[in-house]
Amino acid sequence: MMQEQLYAHFHPDEHRFVDKAAEWVERAEQHTVKLTDFLDPRQIFILTTLANRNPDVQVRFDGGHPGAERKRALVAPDYRVLDDEEMGISLIEITSEDEKLKELDHGDFMGAILGLGIKRDKIGDIYVREDGCHFLVASEIADYIRLNLSQVHRLHVRTEQLPLNKLKATETKLDEMFLSVASLRLDGIVSDVYRLSRAKVLVPIKAGRCKVNWKQEEDPSKPLKQGDVVSLQGFGRFKVLEVEGVTKKGRYRLKIGKYA
Structure with a gap:
């Protein structure tokens, strides 16, 4: 009955995520810590809503920088100090000597990344600039991307992992x-x-x-x-x-x- 009451607040297509988020909150109440993949703003809202119903659970969100749209979440018992916890976010830079690099857009870079067989959930925000692209990924796949991403829209590119403080976040066009x-x-x-x-x-x-x-x-x-x-x-x-x-x-x- 409780689950049906919970479902009533969300679209049927969201019920699967609601189940996952509810499980993360329940396990945190039982002293288990969960680091999620990147969540979109709607998923962040759902998880926040469920966590706020339980005074024994807290959530920390981080997308690699303060203005991030997509963020990973750390769901934990309320007594745990989360400020220094590792959020598992890495920064990848794509550059190229080809002049056509500045013609590429967000969809080109996204397509190249997903073309490696990577799930969207493992990718954070993507920032496109004339001289290349910075994007945030789950740290567990950073090496795989760095070693395998060599082409974007038929352009040969270089891929390098940088410290998070080197991120150049661009304004969304x-x-x-x-x-x-x-x-x-x-x-x-x-x-x-x-x-x-x-x-x-x-x-x-x-x-x-x-x-x-x-x-x-x-x-x-x-x-x-x-x-x-x-x-x-x-x-x-x-x-x-x-x-x-x-x-x-x-x-x-x-x-x-x-x-x-």
Whole structure:
């Protein structure tokens, strides 16, 4: 019964992670420490919610630097001092002498890393610069990546492990666009951002391939608000930067930031 009450607060597709997080919290109560893989902001919210229900458990999150989006978690009994605990995060740098390196984007680097057979959960944030890329990984796979990652999008690259304090975190690039929409409905805004017909965006939304703030959203009529981050599988993601107001004809003016 308790599990059913817990499930009621989360999307069915999240129940598997809820089970895992609940088990980590339960084991921490029994004096076991768990270091997780990298979690996205929604998973961080779920784990925090479950841990806060138990006064005998604490969680420390770390993504390699203060502004990290994806973070590893250390779930432990409340009496344990976690400040000096090793979080198992390593920094990898990718460089190349090829001028075309500056043309590569986040997806190119991500594709090359995952192409090594590595799970997304082992990868933290990726920071792309004109002179290469810095990305954070679980320390247990750092050597494997360093030894095996030699190509990104057909470019030969050098891969080196650096101390965490050498991280050069770049600002996330957002391509700004302005929309005038009849309503703040999810399907309408997604349709305009990706220049797809309303009918074409309904299919992936209802099939569970759309997320709002990292939470699966299957309701096309869900109203979006300023600050919401929306992702559509296969098309990338965008952020509602600002709801600028309403026109005389009753349409909403929006500033959208598409992730590059």
